[in-house]
Amino acid sequence: MxxxxxxxxxxxxxxxxxxxxxxxxxxxxxPEFWASLKAGVCGVGKIASFDLEDLYILIGAEVxxxxxxxxLSGLKDRTLPMADRYSQFAGAAAIEALKQSGLTIxxxxxxxxxxxxxxGAGGVNTLEVAYRDLFIRKKRATNPLTLLRFIGSSAAAxxxxxxxxxxxxxxxxxxxxxAPHAIGLTYQFIKSGMIDLGVCxxxxxxxxxxxxxxxxxxxxxxxxGCYPFAKKRNGTVLAEGAGxxxxxxxxxxxxxxxxILAELKGxxxxxxxxxMVNPDFEGPQYAMRQALDDARLSPGDIDxxxxxGTATTINDKNETRAIRGVFKEHAEKLxxxxxxxxxxxxxxxxxxxxxxxxxKAIGEGFVPPTIGLDDPDPECDLxxxxxxxRQKKVTYAMSNSFAFGGLNxxxxxxxxxx
Amino acid sequence: MDDVATKIVEILRKHMKKPDKExxxxxxxxxxxxxxxDLAMIVFDIEDSFGVEIPYNANEEAxxxxxxxxxxxxxxxxxxxxxxx
Numbered sequence: 001m002x003x004x005x006x007x008x009x010x011x012x013x014x015x016x017x018x019x020x021x022x023x024x025x026x027x028x029x030x031p032e033f034w035a036s037l038k039a040g041v042c043g044v045g046k047i048a049s050f051d052l053e054d055l056y057i058l059i060g061a062e063v064x065x066x067x068x069x070x071x072l073s074g075l076k077d078r079t080l081p082m083a084d085r086y087s088q089f090a091g092a093a094a095i096e097a098l099k100q101s102g103l104t105i106x107x108x109x110x111x112x113x114x115x116x117x118x119x120g121a122g123g124v125n126t127l128e129v130a131y132r133d134l135f136i137r138k139k140r141a142t143n144p145l146t147l148l149r150f151i152g153s154s155a156a157a158x159x160x161x162x163x164x165x166x167x168x169x170x171x172x173x174x175x176x177x178x179a180p181h182a183i184g185l186t187y188q189f190i191k192s193g194m195i196d197l198g199v200c201x202x203x204x205x206x207x208x209x210x211x212x213x214x215x216x217x218x219x220x221x222x223x224x225g226c227y228p229f230a231k232k233r234n235g236t237v238l239a240e241g242a243g244x245x246x247x248x249x250x251x252x253x254x255x256x257x258x259x260i261l262a263e264l265k266g267x268x269x270x271x272x273x274x275x276m277v278n279p280d281f282e283g284p285q286y287a288m289r290q291a292l293d294d295a296r297l298s299p300g301d302i303d304x305x306x307x308x309g310t311a312t313t314i315n316d317k318n319e320t321r322a323i324r325g326v327f328k329e330h331a332e333k334l335x336x337x338x339x340x341x342x343x344x345x346x347x348x349x350x351x352x353x354x355x356x357x358x359x360k361a362i363g364e365g366f367v368p369p370t371i372g373l374d375d376p377d378p379e380c381d382l383x384x385x386x387x388x389x390r391q392k393k394v395t396y397a398m399s400n401s402f403a404f405g406g407l408n409x410x411x412x413x414x415x416x417x418x
Numbered sequence: 419m420d421d422v423a424t425k426i427v428e429i430l431r432k433h434m435k436k437p438d439k440e441x442x443x444x445x446x447x448x449x450x451x452x453x454x455x456d457l458a459m460i461v462f463d464i465e466d467s468f469g470v471e472i473p474y475n476a477n478e479e480a481x482x483x484x485x486x487x488x489x490x491x492x493x494x495x496x497x498x499x500x501x502x503x
Binding site (some may be wrong): 313 | 452454455457458461462471473474475476477478
């Protein structure tokens with residue numbers, strides 16, 4: 001039976017990816033990012049963009065040479081170049097994704113187009129500047145754009161204004177699961193018949209003195225590097241950037257002759273409801289199984305898994321256990337990697353660029369590596385594609401994102417429908 | 419117990435789920451049921467109280483955080499080197 005919403009059939013709607021955009025510590029566009037992933041380039045280094053003062057964690061994975069003028073000129077939304085760094089990253093990645101999709105702006109039915117772009121922290125660089133102005137420099141007022149810059153919905157709003165999308169527009173917030181929540185919701189809105197297309201993902205630019213102090217106090221950052229699944233791992237490394245997708249309903253994309261990059265097959269989400277910092281394995285397992293059920297796939301169908309792999313002692317051990325529980329004997333055959341070994345932990349945006357990595361892995365038949373994994377932890381005993389990537393036919397790829405608070409979100413991508 | 423030890427025990431009790439437990443210098447922190455987030459809070463309180471910085475990493479097994487006595491020794495060292503500086 002076919003149900004309809006506003007005359008649009010919803011019974012068998014499928015969702016495809018027609019555009020990808022990325023701003024990352026190892027490349028400021030998708031082609032550059034992918035070339036770095038293939039080559040095993042490491043984007044972690046001594047932080048250079050702000051004064052480290054008395055911090056003792058001195059490393060991070062910063063976006064380098066991001067040219068606002070080049071990436072954000074001639075826009076309809078003239079305020080975007082003046083927005084917070086997190087919105088600028090989102091805007092640049094969204095523009096790249098939209099260009100690749102070939103969508104014509106304005107779209108015919110703007111209320112059926114979404115802009116759902118989240119951020120774990122929002123515009124915290126703007127807040128830090130404002131607080132320094134108020135509390136240290138004793139200024140009487142903040143910059144008038146301060147509020148518009150720091151609110152966590154500003155990236156979604158800016159991108160919506162730029163493209164004229166008038167449908168669902170908001171930001172998701174779920175720490176390191178923010179991007180897959182944004183992508184998964186957009187996918188479900190398209191499947192439900194509410195909308196036909198959306199630009200979605202997440203952006204993060206939360207590297208500054210105050211935020212670094214907060215992370216340092218939580219005692220989970222490595223002073224040396226990001227080494228997921230390795231015996232030597234001793235914490236994660238903060239990073240920044242944005243990962244954005246253009247999603248469309250399959251028939252909508254086909255009707256306009258779009259070049260389809262991949263299909264978004266499944267989405268799962270769950271919460272451990274247990275502890276703010278210590279993850280459980282049941283919640284991640286539930287999210288992975290739900291995504292597989294949604295995609296109507298078996299564990300044995302997945303060829304590549306882009307792990308959450310943060311390089312904290314507890315995550316990597318726990319994720320290994322969760323993967324084993326879901327994939328059983330197929331876990332041994334699965335190609336897994338944590339690309340965070342190269343681009344660091346982009347927090348809310350991590351799942352966005354990792355979704356891009358999965359789509360490229362399917363399109364190019366290549367599994368990116370986990371670099372720095374010369375001596376694996378015996379408790380992380382799966383094929384984590386150590387040191388170098390490999391050519392491999394990837395039909396279905398899964399992306400895991402597990403956040404502080406025990407918030408889990410999983411996406412599964414497949415090839416473009418025949 | 420000297421002043422440093424007494425203050426550290428006071429901080430530990432503040433963050434323990436069962437603060438009435440007996441604490442001696444050879445008591446292991448794991449026996450006090452202190453979890454990772456509690457330890458981050460404890461280290462913060464110690465740093466704040468003694469004006470020192472302890473580069474503790476929750477991802478590493480640190481000898482200085484095995485027993486109450488080892489924490490006291492480490493803090494005493496840091497306080498002394500701060501005074502000498």
